[in-house]
Amino acid sequence: MNHHPRKRFGQHFLRDPIIINRILALIDAKPGQQLIEIGPGQGALTTGLLTAAGALDVIEIDRDLIEPLAKRCQPFGQLCIHQADALQFDLCTLLNDSCAAAISESIPASSTQRLRLIGNLPYNISTPLLFHFLKYAHCLDDLHLMLQREVVERICAAPGNKTYGRLSVMVQTYCAAEMGFIIHADAFYPPPKVESALLHLRPYLQPAFALGNRQHHATLVATAFAQRRKTLRNSLRELISTAQLIAAEIDPNARAETLTIAEFARLSELTCNPHISP
Known part of the structure; x- marks a missing residue:
């Protein structure tokens, strides 16, 4: 796929096959699961997710990536592409109306199955995206996200730690947070100036705290x-x-x-x- 990464979209495409396979193994996608990928880019994870699950929704803002992505993924499963800004996208609209739900009899209209979210998030909008996702935590089963290592450390920090702050409290109020493995800059093209890390979030089925407002x-x-x-x-x-x-x-x-x-x-x-x- 011949596409020059665009700085305004914060594009750093994942390209290391070892890292890609490690991430796919951790996600462990299954047929019938309702998967959403944010910013699939050139499809590094997309083809593997499709192969495992058979169907996938993706949200991509760069219209120039959509046609080549569709062509690349066509042999692997049913891909539903939403050309949209993830910061403006209502994730809950895909609940039981996802690509997987459309082709699978295993997901009835009354299903309580929640969405699984995967994404390599642009560094420049990673925090706004996280807060946006938290608004839809009740629709999400889990999230596997690639972020700047420093941001992941802040999210997972405990009280008393120097990195513990607003992001730690806001995310951990609604989700169990776990830092995964480190991803070095050379796993991406172009390589970013900082290391990344994998973040796993699992929103609580029942809120840990009853917040009235x-x-x-x-x-x-x-x-x-x-x-x-x-x-x-x-x-x-x-x-x-x-x-x-x-x-x-x-x-x-x-x-x-x-x-x-x-x-x-x-x-x-x-x-x-x-x-x-x-």
Whole structure:
């Protein structure tokens, strides 16, 4: 496939066959599963996913890649290409209306089977894409994503770790997160300037924490980490009083990086519904 990678789309095409096979083995796609690939590019993973599952939906923004991708994948299975911006795409519209559902009698209209998401995400929009995917976590079974190594480390970080921050809290509130293997720059063309890593997310079937207002929770977390060296008493003074922090059994002199996912959820509920006891 003769296509010059476009910088404006953040294109770095995966080309190392060993890495490709390792990723496909971890995904372990099966017939009947509803798979979605974000940014299939030149089809490095696409052909393997199709071979394993028989059907696949892909979301690709670069219209110049669509025709060659369709031709390359034609022998391997049923490919449904959506020429769209993944940041604007409602993933839940594919639930039971995917390429796999269209050809498989094993997925009835009333099925509760969720989608599996795979993608080599552009570095320049990886964080906005992650937050977009979280909006559809209830429709997703799992996600296998290639991201900048530093971003994956931040997502999977634990409280007290220097890389623990807003991204860690927001992702781990809704998903179990696991860092996979490192992918060196020379596995891609053109090679990026940084290492990548594989990230596996599994959204919780039932929310780990009952958040009455997800937007309020997001604002609270962002505010707490905006000036991470400040104590919570100071960083959250516009959202929560010292008395409320104490009532929630949280040290007002603590910093955001020390709070657990559960403590952030508790603070969110307390400040969103001030009459609820901690």
